[in-house]
Every structure is written in structure tokens, then in C-alpha cells.
Amino acid sequence: xxxxxxxxxxxxxxxxxxxxxxxxxxxxxxxxxxxxxxxxxxxxxxxxxxxxxxxxxxxxxxxxxxxxxxxxxxxxxxxxxxxxxxxxxxxxxxxxxxxxxxxxxxxxxxxxxxxxxxxxxxxxxxxxxxxxxxxxxxxxxxxxxxxxxxxxxxxxxxxxxxxxxxxxxxxxxxxxxxxxxxxxxxxxxxxxxxxxxxxxxxxxxxxxxxxxxxxxxxxxxxxxxxxxxxxxxxxxxx
Numbered sequence: 738x739x740x741x742x743x744x745x746x747x748x749x750x751x752x753x754x755x756x757x758x759x760x761x762x763x764x765x766x767x768x769x770x771x772x773x774x775x776x777x778x779x780x781x782x783x784x785x786x787x788x789x790x791x792x793x794x795x796x797x798x799x800x801x802x803x804x805x806x807x808x809x810x811x812x813x814x815x816x817x818x819x820x821x822x823x824x825x826x827x828x829x830x831x832x833x834x835x836x837x838x839x840x841x842x843x844x845x846x847x848x849x850x851x852x853x854x855x856x857x858x859x860x861x862x863x864x865x866x867x868x869x870x871x872x873x874x875x876x877x878x879x880x881x882x883x884x885x886x887x888x889x890x891x892x893x894x895x896x897x898x899x900x901x902x903x904x905x906x907x908x909x910x911x912x913x914x915x916x917x918x919x920x921x922x923x924x925x926x927x928x929x930x931x932x933x934x935x936x937x938x939x940x941x942x943x944x945x946x947x948x949x950x951x952x953x954x955x956x957x958x959x960x961x962x963x964x965x966x967x968x969x970x971x972x973x974x975x
Contacts (some may be wrong), residue, residue, distance in 0.1 A: 738931045744880075745887045748772060765895060766793040769888045772879045774870040776849075780857060780892055783818045784867040792865070792896070799849050805844065807922075808948050808955040813854035814866035821863065823886070824854045827876040839949065850874045855889040857896070862894055871932050920936060925959035929969050943969050 748768065762780075767933075777799040780792040790807065794800040806812035814946040815825040816836075826832055827840055829850055843854070852873040857864045858916035859937040867889045877885065879888070922944065929940035947969060 743972055744884055745891070746800060748884070748887055750892055750966075758824075761853070762793045762895075762899075765888070765892050766795045769867055769869065769892075770795050770886060771846045772884045773869055773877065774921065775851075775853075775871045775881075777870050779814075779868050780865060781806065781814045781868065782896075783815070784864045795923045798870060799848060799868070801847055802840075802844060802849065802852075802868060804954050804956070806841050809837070809839050810942075812840045812868075813837070814868045816833075816900075817854035817856045817866040818858075818863060820941065821856050821858060823856070824852075824883075825876065828874045830874065842871075846873050851876075853877060854886065855885050857889050857893045859890070859893050859897070862893075862897070867892060920957045921963055922955055925962040928962055933970070944967055 766778045777795040779794040779799040791803040817824045849870045853869040855867045926940040930937045949960045
């Protein structure tokens with residue numbers, strides 16, 4: 738058995754006892770943080786076949802980071818998913834290459850000093866990304882990096898297994914339980930699309946821009962749109 742197989746077997750053995758009680762998705766994130774020795778973890782779904790949003794988060798900071806990435810449309814998980822490879826930022830306060838300026842500022846205020854993201858995918862099937870955060874700077878060591886890759890593979894297989902029996906166009910009960918798929922955002926984007934006569938993708942960009950300029954989450958702005966407390970018209974607010 739190779740070192741990779743050995744680590745994979747260990748991860749699966751620690752995950753399995755939690756599957757039967759409905760906490761499998763949360764356990765994926767908890768195990769990612771425990772195994773890699775980071776402060777917290779999350780898994781965000783970005784596949785066209787599934788609703789976008791957080792599958793699981795270990796803590797408030799992880800949930801905040803996912804909300805930031807969803808609101809801003811930028812961040813390590815977005816890049817890892819799009820590029821199909823790990824995205825590593827061990828020095829968020831002093832990066833070698835400046836990335837995600839809006840996200841970095843907010844993340845630093847929340848106490849995050851390092852971010853790492855690993856694609857959740859098998860072959861051409863891209864489902865999202867595993868994000869790890871740490872409250873101190875520094876790179877992952879080789880074993881931590883290998884464990885993160887292994888957990889991303891385990892997460893991919895678990896998501897596909899949970900979704901296998903769900904009706905087309907829907908999310909399985911196992912995946913939806915405890916997740917935040919931002920359904921209100923998708924509803925609001927549809928409303929803005931109709932109101933302004935634009936595509937849903939552009940409507941989502943409008944919602945993100947509105948939320949960013951007002952320093953609010955996209956979920957909060959979307960609830961106001963759905964409840965008809967605000968209406969997006971013309972150019973973005975100055």
C-alpha cells in the first residue's frame with residue numbers, strides 16, 4: 738500500500754462512522770480541518786449540475802469566507818474550481834502576487850492569514866472546491882497538502898454518491914441538509930433578469946455589484962429584492 742493509499746484509508750475510516758447519522762457532509766469539513774491541522778474548512782459547490790453554495794463549513798469564519806467568495810465572485814475556491822488545480826496563499830497579508838483584493842481585506846479583518854483551496858473533481862466532472870483557512874501564515878507541509886488532496890477526492894466521491902438518486906434538476910436531501918445553497922440569490926437573479934430584460938448571469942453580476950458597493954452580503958440584498966423592498970434599476974448605485 739502506498740503512502741497515498743494509506744492516508745486515504747485512514748480518512749475513510751474516520752469518516753465512515755458518521756455517515757449513517759446524517760452528519761456526513763459536515764464531517765467532511767471537520768475532518769479536513771482536523772487532518773490538515775488548519776483553523777477551519779469548507780466545501781463550496783460550483784457545478785452547473787448542482788445549486789451553487791456551501792455544502793459544509795466548520796465555523797463562522799469558514800462560512801464568512803464562503804459568503805465572501807459567493808458575493809464577490811472571486812477567491813481561492815473560485816480559482817481552484819476554474820483552473821482544476823490547488824490554489825495556495827500562505828501569506829495573505831503579504832502575498833507574492835496580489836489576488837482577490839476585496840476578499841483579502843475582509844478575510845484579514847476576520848483573522849485569516851492563510852488560504853488554500855483544492856478542486857473537488859474527478860476527471861472532467863468539476864463539482865467545486867475544498868477551502869482551508871488558517872489564523873497564522875505559512876505554507877502547508879507535504880503531508881498536509883497530500884491529505885487535503887485526498888480529502889478533496891473523498892468529498893467528490895461522497896457528493897456524487899449522495900446525488901446519484903436525486904431527481905434530475907434537484908439536490909439530494911443528504912446534500913441539502915445543513916447546506917447553504919443561496920436559493921434566495923437565484924430567485925432574486927431571476928426577478929432582476931425579468932425586470933431589467935437582461936440575462937440571469939448579468940443579473941447575478943448586478944446583485945454582486947450592488948451588495949459590494951453597499952457592503953452587504955448578496956443574500957441580504959437578494960432577500961430585499963425578493964421581498965420587493967428594493968428594485969435594481971439602471972446603473973449600479975454610486
